[in-house]
Amino acid sequence: MKTAVAARAALFAALSACVLTSAFGVALAQTPQPQPAAKPAAGGALSDNLPIPPAPAPKVSKSWILLDFATGQVLAGENADVRVEPASITKVMTSYVLAAELKAGKIKREDQVLMSENAWRTGGAGTDGSYSGFEVNKSAPLVEMEKGMVVQSGNDAAIALAEHTAGSEQAFAALMNAYAQRIGMKNSHFVNATGLSAEGHYSTAHDLALLGRALVRDFPEAYSYNSIKQFTVGPITQPNRNLLLWRDPSVDGIKTGHTSSAGYCLMASAKRGDQRLVSVVMGDTSENQRAVDSQALLNWGFRFYETHKLYDAGKAIAKQKVWKGQAEEVQLGVAQPLLVSMPRGKYAQLKPTMDVPKTLVAPIKKGQKVGTVKVALGGKVVATAPLVAIDGIEEAGFFGRLWDTFWMWWDSE
Structure with a gap:
């Protein structure tokens, strides 16, 4: 009898020891750490001992930024969160609202958009700003009117589209601000669809870069209009003012802007291989200089940075x-x-x-x-x-x- 009891006790002790060992093995084991899953891109690598040279900062620009599209990471910038006039880059926000309202079914591509007398007088050929050339009191398909706004930077087309979408440009501006908040544009406020100078109408280089990224990501079809090099309305053919479309085949957008107070502005985007970058240059000295400065930033970013999917x-x-x-x-x-x-x-x-x-x-x-x-x-x-x-x-x-x-x-x- 004692032998049986002793055997059971020994067996219990052995089992307990095994359980203790197992339990402590789990409790004391270090948390396994993950490892990157992707391999680095071939070629273009810098020596680990060489620092990245400073970004080619535009000399006279009020503010500028270079953003990686995939991650939203800021690669370089200066005064990027300082409020400035966005000029006609505002129309990228107008494009975003139109695309979002189209997706929601509130407007349609085949809608006939009226070039109202207000839109024609405020933003048409009789003004100092850029215009599309659609005839007053006549209608055109929404998608054509939008291309007139995007490619020709037509202020008249922007106002007509705003009126068609929201009833008035003021009401449309309220939509612009609502969508801007969704995108994460914390330092922007819009009062019109054109970018014409107005009190309380402002943005930042950083916010505009986020906007450009959002348009590419969320509405690629609407974004594709920005790569059209010229557009014809009636007898008038006008070129896209983004000179980089002719100089760099990797550039496919986005938008220029200019007023006397805002200076020359350019939001640009390029894709080389699997990598896309977005640059914004505000308040430059000329149409050519904004293109030169933007090109330098894009070249620098592609040369010295790469993007990887780790997991x-x-x-x-x-x-x-x-x-x-x-x-x-x-x-x-x-x-x-x-x-x-x-x-x-x-x-x-x-x-x-x-x-x-x-x-x-x-x-x-x-x-x-x-x-x-x-x-x-x-x-x-x-x-x-x-x-x-x-x-x-x-x-x-x-x-x-x-x-x-x-x-x-x-x-x-």
Whole structure:
């Protein structure tokens, strides 16, 4: 009898030792850190020992910025958040509103838009500004009127489109401001659809770059109008004033602007390979100079920076212990692709880390945020994203939860 009792005690002790070893192995194991998933682009890399030269800053521009399209990261800029007159770059905001209202079904491409007497007198050929040439009190298809606004920078077309969409230009301006807030343009306010100088009508180089990025991302068809080099209305053919469309085949937009008080402005965008950049130059000295300055910024950005997708959405990049669940681990990933812009040749120096709670307890829903992944370069965080559960973890049964409760208590001591 004593022999049997002793045997059972020894067996229990052995099992307990195994469980203790397993439990402490889980509790003390270090959190696995994710690694970048993509490989650096071939060619164009800088020596790790060479610093990036300063961006070619426009000498007389009031403000300027260079933005990476994929990440929204600012690569260079000066006075980028100082309020300035946006001039006819305002029409990019008008284009965005039109595209959003078209998508919502509130207006249609085939709508006949009237060139009202107000639009004609305020922005037509009799004014000092740019005009499209549509005849007064006659209608044209919305898409044609929009091309007259985008390519020819027609103030008359912008006002006619605003009146058609919202009833009046003032009401349309309210839509512009609402959409601007959605985009994240925190330092902008619009009072007209044209960009003609007006009190309370302002933006910043940074906000305008965000706007250009949003138009490319959200409404590529509307954006494509910006690459049209010339447009004809009746007997009048006018060229697109963006000189970069003729000088650089990678440039496909976006918009010029000029008033006596705003100076010469240009929002440009180019795509080379898989990388797209957006530049904004405000208050330059001439039509040619704004093109020269914008070209220099784009060339510098493409030469010295590259963009990588580190992690795909919905794919596991790490795993973590889960207590009281039907599974012992949860797979972690990102809900949206994680992209990062960095100096060329620095890819191998990226340092991803994962920040998650020490204790994860089931149930965990699929897509639930459970932590953060951070990517640093040279000690500076260059990208962050929420870590989410790739799959859900259901609660364990009563005894499973009880058992884990004991070991969680033991681990906390």
